[in-house]
Amino acid sequence: MVAINTEESKSSVSSLPPADAKTRVRDFVKELQDGICNKLEEVDGISKFKEDLWEREEGGGGRTRVISDGGVFEQGGVNFSEVWGKELPPSILKQRPEAEGHEFYATGTSMVLHPRNPYVPTVHLNYRYFEAGPVWWFGGGADLTPYYPFAEDAAHFHRTLKAACDKHHSEYYPVFKRWCDEYFYLKHRNETRGVGGLFFDYQDGQNALYRGPHADKAAAAYSDNLGTVKSRSWEELFAFIQDCGWAFLPSYVPIVEKRNKMEYDEHQRNFQLYRRGRYVEFNLVYDRGTIFGLQTKGRTESILMSLPPLVRWEYCYQPEANSPEAELYETFLKPQDWANWQGA
Amino acid sequence: MVAINTEESKSSVSSLPPADAKTRVRDFVKELQDGICNKLEEVDGISKFKEDLWEREEGGGGRTRVISDGGVFEQGGVNFSEVWGKELPPSILKQRPEAEGHEFYATGTSMVLHPRNPYVPTVHLNYRYFEAGPVWWFGGGADLTPYYPFAEDAAHFHRTLKAACDKHHSEYYPVFKRWCDEYFYLKHRNETRGVGGLFFDYQDGQNALYRGPHADKAAAAYSDNLGTVKSRSWEELFAFIQDCGWAFLPSYVPIVEKRNKMEYDEHQRNFQLYRRGRYVEFNLVYDRGTIFGLQTKGRTESILMSLPPLVRWEYCYQPEANSPEAELYETFLKPQDWANWQGA
Numbered sequence: 001m002v003a004i005n006t007e008e009s010k011s012s013v014s015s016l017p018p019a020d021a022k023t024r025v026r027d028f029v030k031e032l033q034d035g036i037c038n039k040l041e042e043v044d045g046i047s048k049f050k051e052d053l054w055e056r057e058e059g060g061g062g063r064t065r066v067i068s069d070g071g072v073f074e075q076g077g078v079n080f081s082e083v084w085g086k087e088l089p090p091s092i093l094k095q096r097p098e099a100e101g102h103e104f105y106a107t108g109t110s111m112v113l114h115p116r117n118p119y120v121p122t123v124h125l126n127y128r129y130f131e132a133g134p135v136w137w138f139g140g141g142a143d144l145t146p147y148y149p150f151a152e153d154a155a156h157f158h159r160t161l162k163a164a165c166d167k168h169h170s171e172y173y174p175v176f177k178r179w180c181d182e183y184f185y186l187k188h189r190n191e192t193r194g195v196g197g198l199f200f201d202y203q204d205g206q207n208a209l210y211r212g213p214h215a216d217k218a219a220a221a222y223s224d225n226l227g228t229v230k231s232r233s234w235e236e237l238f239a240f241i242q243d244c245g246w247a248f249l250p251s252y253v254p255i256v257e258k259r260n261k262m263e264y265d266e267h268q269r270n271f272q273l274y275r276r277g278r279y280v281e282f283n284l285v286y287d288r289g290t291i292f293g294l295q296t297k298g299r300t301e302s303i304l305m306s307l308p309p310l311v312r313w314e315y316c317y318q319p320e321a322n323s324p325e326a327e328l329y330e331t332f333l334k335p336q337d338w339a340n341w342q343g344a
Numbered sequence: 345m346v347a348i349n350t351e352e353s354k355s356s357v358s359s360l361p362p363a364d365a366k367t368r369v370r371d372f373v374k375e376l377q378d379g380i381c382n383k384l385e386e387v388d389g390i391s392k393f394k395e396d397l398w399e400r401e402e403g404g405g406g407r408t409r410v411i412s413d414g415g416v417f418e419q420g421g422v423n424f425s426e427v428w429g430k431e432l433p434p435s436i437l438k439q440r441p442e443a444e445g446h447e448f449y450a451t452g453t454s455m456v457l458h459p460r461n462p463y464v465p466t467v468h469l470n471y472r473y474f475e476a477g478p479v480w481w482f483g484g485g486a487d488l489t490p491y492y493p494f495a496e497d498a499a500h501f502h503r504t505l506k507a508a509c510d511k512h513h514s515e516y517y518p519v520f521k522r523w524c525d526e527y528f529y530l531k532h533r534n535e536t537r538g539v540g541g542l543f544f545d546y547q548d549g550q551n552a553l554y555r556g557p558h559a560d561k562a563a564a565a566y567s568d569n570l571g572t573v574k575s576r577s578w579e580e581l582f583a584f585i586q587d588c589g590w591a592f593l594p595s596y597v598p599i600v601e602k603r604n605k606m607e608y609d610e611h612q613r614n615f616q617l618y619r620r621g622r623y624v625e626f627n628l629v630y631d632r633g634t635i636f637g638l639q640t641k642g643r644t645e646s647i648l649m650s651l652p653p654l655v656r657w658e659y660c661y662q663p664e665a666n667s668p669e670a671e672l673y674e675t676f677l678k679p680q681d682w683a684n685w686q687g688a
Contacts, residue, residue: 052660066659077659188638188647277651284628285638294532294629303532307621307657314653315410315421316396316645 015205015233017136022105025129025238026082029109030063032127032245033080036111037065039249040078043256046071049078054299059084064302068309072120072260076113077305082106088132091288095202095211102133108140109245110289112306118272119259121146121153121194122279123252124306126289127245136234138241139201141176142248143184144255145194145279147272148264148324149332151343153255154195158338160251161198161244168240171229173339175209176200181335182212186282191333193282197251198244205232271325273312280307359549359577361480366449369473369582370426373453374407376471376589377424380455381409383593384422387600390415393422398643403428408646412653416464416604420457421649426450432476435632439546439555446477452484453589454633456650462616463603465490465497465538466623467596468650470633471589480578482585483545485520486592487528488599489538489623491616492608492668493676497599498539499685504595505542505588506683512584515573517683519553520544525679526556530626535677537626541595542588549576615669617656624651 018024037049047070055061062081067073084105087093093100108128115122127140144157158177165172180199185192202211207229232240283290283306293303319325362368381393391414399405404427412419428449431437437444452472459466471484488501502521509516524543529536546555551573576584627634627650637647663669 068659075657075659188642188644273654280624280655281628281648284625285635291629298532300532301660304625304657305659309657310617311624311655311657312653313419313648313651313655315412315419315649 015231015235017131017234021136021234021238022107022129022131025241026107028238028242028245029107029127029129030080032248033063033065033078033109035246036109036125036248037078039253040067040073040076040113043253044070044072047073052302054302056081056083056299057297058086062299062302064299064305066305070116072115072117072256074114074116075305075309076111077302078109078111079302079305080107080109081302088130092130096130096132096135096137098135099132104130104132106130110306114276114308115256115260117260117262118147118264118268119262120256121149121259122276122308125245125248127241129241135204137202137204138237139203140241140244141180141197141199142244142251143180143194143197143199144252146332147275147328148268149195149328150259151331151338151341153259154332154336154338155341155343156254157195157197157251160247162339164243164247165198165240167243168236169229169232171209172200172240173198177339178335179210179212182214184282186278186286188285189278189281191278191329192335193278195332195338196335203232203237205234205237207231270312273308273310274314274317275328276308276311277313280311283307359575359579361475361578365480365578365582366451366473366475369585370451372582372586372589373451373471373473374424376592377407377409377422377453379590380453380469380592381422383597384411384417384420384457387597388414388416391417396646398646400425400427400643401641402430406643406646408643408649410649414460416459416461416600418458418460419649419653420455421646422453422455423646423649424451424453425646432474436474440476440479440481442479443476448474448476450474454650458620458652459600459604461604461606462491462608462612463606464600465493465603466620466652469589469592471585473585479548481546481548482581483547484585484588485524485541485543486588486595487524487538487541487543488596489619490676491619491672492612493539493672494603495675495682495685495687497603498676498680498682499687500599501539501541501595502682504591508587508591509542509584511587512580513573513576515553516544516584517542521683522679523554523556526558528626530622530630532629533622533625535622535673536679537622539676539682540679547581549578549581551575614656617652617654618658618661619672620652620655621657624655627651 041048047067049065049067052064060083062079064079066077068075086103088099088104110126112124113122122145125142129138130136162173176198180196181192183199184196209229290303319329385392391411393409393411396408406423406425408423410421411417430447432443432448450472454470456468457466466489469486473482474480506517520542524540525536527543528540553573634647663673
């Protein structure tokens with residue numbers, strides 16, 4: 001945990017969740033799944049989601065919804081799951097040692113959309129809640145991956161999420177935006193996955209907002225005001241998560257509506273398929289949820305519905321100088337302060 | 345290491361490599377790369393390999409050769425590398441603790457070929473040699489991944505490799521064939537990658553042929569005769585590796601020549617692209633070499649040249665009953681005794 005030197009932090013104790021916490025979060029993530037799917041079908045105009053209900057042997061199950069061959073979405077999936085079991089896997093116990101030996105409960109919704117038009121960005125969203133013995137926490141976020149990017153779209157996406165964050169705490173956006181740039185990063189390519197958004201994990205109401213890889217050495221530098229964060233109650237965090245979740249549609253739908261009519265040809269399509277390869281590389285090499293799911297007993301088809309429908313790899317591809325493709329690499333695949341973008 | 349209860353094993357010591365061991369292995373793997381590339385260009389008939397020479401900051405470099413848009417090969421790469429450095433990575437040191445604190449040297453060739461015609465199987469080959477302080481070893485193998493499979497092709501591939509093995513030791517083929525089935529296995533799909541071939545690692549002349557995941561508990565069951573294997577000299581192992589390497593062309597080229605003229609349509613092509621997704625999943629989720637290379641300072645483009653040029657994912661795809669696609673799953677993606685196949 002981040003060491004924070006305030007008197008307050010030493011005495012803060014995470015508030016207990018209410019008795020109906022699990023039911024309330026589960027109902028919210030299901031409503032969010034419903035709300036997102038309904039609106040996306042309307043936006044798509046052609047295809048409908050197909051639903052698969054599934055059960056998990058150890059306990060729980062889910063509701064996987066997939067849309068394909070649509071007017072906007074070449075392929076996309078919105079998943080809801082609610083699972084429980086004897087103990088969390090070692091990768092999570094390392095971060096939350098207090099959960100060891102305790103049964104766990106987890107619920108959440110996750111989504112990846114792959115539009116057909118290369119001018120419409122791919123988007124990912126995930127919100128989740130865990131309980132295990134004495135600990136509970138929220139995690140999640142949303143991030144945008146354009147192929148032919150527009151600064152105003154990146155700014156709109158970030159500003160919409162920032163507004164949802166700012167209603168709850170002025171430190172949420174700066175900390176979770178940076179954590180997102182860190183997490184969705186392809187080390188072997190030296191590129192961010194896209195223009196980022198929000199990412200956070202282990203939000204249990206304790207003072208530490210940031211519990212990422214630099215937590216032990218760089219907490220102070222991470223955000224100048226991190227030390228002044230007050231502990232937050234379960235109710236406060238749940239309200240925050242809900243606002244983030246519902247901010248998704250206004251953050252993304254206007255971008256789809258603006259870009260989906262743009263004309264493109266084989267050249268743009270080929271670049272999109274090539275760049276989709278990075279999405280595959282990230283999800284299979286780095287994404288903790290995907291790797292954990294695959295190596296344990298997750299439902300493979302629900303985990304891998306995040307992979308794009310069609311993908312290209314090309315040895316030593318380089319964008320032409322001064323091309324739109326080069327601009328993606330030079331400007332958009334590096335962390336930028338999109339919320340403060342001063343463009344047209 | 346496998347516990348083997350013979351008097352002999354207790355006193356065996358791996359023979360020292362000759363003074364010019366590195367040069368000799370390096371020259372062999374370069375010759376193998378040359379020989380394979382020359383023959384593959386002849387077989388392809390249209391495209392030639394393009395070569396990139398590269399250097400590695402910490403020491404060493406390589407020669408990457410890529411063929412694309414050919415008469416047979418949609419994309420393929422044959423890589424040679426020779427690298428050295430201060431210490432082997434932790435993942436290898438765990439297997440070879442004697443190497444800790446010692447400088448290392450590694451050389452090898454690796455190859456993946458993705459043909460365009462769905463009746464021609466994808467193939468992979470890798471042979472490598474390591475030295476680090478008091479230890480040295482050879483590793484490698486070759487495996488075949490058909491889309492529309494023929495039992496006689498699988499049998500031909502296995503029999504050719506078996507003949508190369510049998511010249512050196514009757515236990516090589518049965519042990520390394522089984523190790524291959526184990527290694528090229530997609531746990532999350534419950535499928536082998538293809539029809540297998542050979543795989544082995546850590547061959548240093550000690551008695552233990554098998555040092556895979558079941559080494560500590562199942563050595564005896566792995567091969568009935570494992571306890572009778574004599575220790576082998578560096579020269580014996582090097583001769584074995586060379587025969588394996590040169591067995592590649594006769595194991596694969598006749599299959600290409602037999603299948604490349606077969607007609608196919610969109611249906612077969614789509615299934616091939618879908619199955620190529622499994623190759624990506626294996627290489628990015630499980631393959632030790634790929635993951636290690638990506639997470640350290642390997643040359644990304646040389647590591648990922650193993651990925652197919654065009655790939656599809658489809659949610660919940662199921663082959664039709666009694667179709668050729670179903671036959672692939674039911675018969676060919678499970679370990680089979682191909683060398684003893686009794687067909688036409």
